[in-house]
Amino acid sequence: MSTILHVTLITEAFPPEINGVANTLGRLCDGLRLRGHRVELIRPRQSEDAGLVAADDLMLCRGWPIPGYPGLQWGQSSMHKLLRRWTRQRPDVLYIATEGPLGLSALRAARRLGIAVVSGFHTNFQQYTHEYGFGFVTRLLTHYLRWFHNRSQITVVPSLSQKMELERRGFERVELLSRGVDSQLFHPSKRSAALRESWGLSVDDIAVLHVGRLAPEKNLGLLKTSFDALQAAHPRQTLKLIIVGDGPQRTTLEQQLPNAIFCGTQRGDILATHYASGDLFVFPSLTETFGNVVLEALASGLGVIAYDQAAAAQHIRHGHNGALAMPGDEEAFIDAARWLLEESETLRRVRLNARQHASRQGWAAIIDLFERQLRSACAMSNKALPMGQLL
Incomplete structure (x- = not known):
């Protein structure tokens, strides 16, 4: 022993x-x-x-x-x-x-x-x-x-x-x-129609989610650029940017993104419900040693867009269970986000593969x-x- x-x-x-x-x-x-x-x-x-x-x-x-x-x-x-x-x-x-x-x-x-x-x-x-x-x-x-x-x-x-x-x-x-990752806590079954309705979204609408500390080192300017590009590419699709978290950049982001929904800090089951009620997860950070939120988003069955480093490099295979861009290449990052929304079947398949992969990462x-x-x-x-x- x-x-x-x-x-x-x-x-x-x-x-x-x-x-x-x-x-x-x-x-x-x-x-x-x-x-x-x-x-x-x-x-x-x-x-x-x-x-x-x-x-x-x-x-x-x-x-x-x-x-x-x-x-x-x-x-x-x-x-x-x-x-x-x-x-x-x-x-x-x-x-x-x-x-x-x-x-x-x-x-x-x-x-x-x-x-x-x-x-x-x-x-x-x-x-x-x-x-x-x-x-x-x-x-x-x-x-x-x-x-x-x-x-x-x-x-x-x-x-x-x-x-x-x-x-x-x-x-x-x-x-x-x-x-x-706790794949029982972070689970697609936590998806809430009531929460999505409070965001102004119906079943077929797209919630573009970001979870994390709202701070300068998180490269959050790319959130607006990516979301604007998605809206321009899909003018007939209802998209809403949902931001979970708090930090020193929140006020600035609220001014830059007046139509986004800021949910503040969430924990536990409520956080898991926010994840599962999203569709895309946009993670533009370039300074992570890992990035736990990437695994949480994968476990929740989201289509994740991230730079090819840290947790994303280890857990996402581009085109299979998420979408990656070379670190710092903003145009490629935006293209990856666009690709996930080009075909509904693409997003469905990627989200299913994301959940299957994360469920094995206990x-x-x-x-x-x-x-x-x-x-x-x-x-x-x-x-x-x-x-x-x-x-």
């Missing part, structure tokens, strides 16, 4: 926050606990934590607001607290999901105590700097991220394209840990692999890292 692991997860994002990182970490945490492992969580205190107290398996630290992400906190350095805590109760392995001051202090404490570390590359911060007007720090940030991740036994990434990109930039010991196999990677890191930690990697 395999030994039970004491795993400590360090992160700035965790449910009930709504983002891909939080969703993934919640799934990994729950999956390990279902397998009998002890999972300790260390994260900043969030606005939802009023009255929540620390416990043996939970440490809340102080934090600072993250610019552009209202309600989220950036965890402060807590090295001395972590050293005391882990000296009393030593974990077998850490999973550090974020590279800020909290993650760095956890890395340093683990190195001092000889605790194995697996790090996760969840967010393309070095790409986001361009979108937020800080392009001058991109090289410095890339250097820091490489330095940070090369001090863990293993760095896990969610997509093959991300793995290749990091290895090209000198990241070492990079392994793939993809993502799964979380169980992902969590099995994650458990093996944690055990591998424990074994590797007994071997000395090269001298150049010492803190």
Whole structure:
């Protein structure tokens, strides 16, 4: 029988926050606990934590607001607290999901105590700097991220394209840990005629859906361009743009898209109903490490249009279960969207294939692999890292 692991997860994002990182970490945490492992969580205190107290398996630290992400906190350095805590109760392995001051202090404490570390590359911060007007720090940030991740036994990434990109930039010991989807929650049977009617759509009309954070790095200007092109190509067809999510660009988008329906943030079954009530899913982002919403849309039986990278590259075969364009080629992206609406049979077939593919992408196999990677890191930690990697 395999030994039970004491795993400590360090992160700035965790449910009930709504983002891909939080969703993934919640799934990994729950999956390990279902397998009998002890999972300790260390994260900043969030606005939802009023009255929540620390416990043996939970440490809340102080934090600072993250610019552009209202309600989220950036965890402060807590090295001395972590050293005391882990000296009393030593974990077998850490999973550090974020590279800020909290993650760095956890890395340093683990190195001092000889605790194995697996790090996760969840967010393309070095790409986001361009979108937020800080392009001058991109090289410095890339250097820091490489330095940070090369001090863990293993760095896990969610997509093959991300793995290749990091290895090209000198990241070492990079392994793939993809993502799964709850194909019972996200299911075509959740389609709601009443919801579609509230959008002003009948059975044969087309709901063009987008789900995600409304932020500059998501390339959302292409939403309007694509939707306008679809309307021009199908003037007799009733189409409606449905946007689920919130963020700093919402006001701008509402001005640019006065006829779109903005549904705000949705969760759980209500989110699944919104997905299933759509027809096309338009995902123009170029900065994803994965893009959980792509799998959720496929599982909901939508015709997905995306750039050929991250989750879309792994899970969509162009013309079979979705439509792809080369990254950055906006005309090809628009052409892919047009193609899906040219023939009703094309869209029907693609949507059926999308559902069939996504229904086989469960979380169980992902969590099995994650458990093996944690055990591998424990074994590797007994071997000395090269001298150049010492803190």
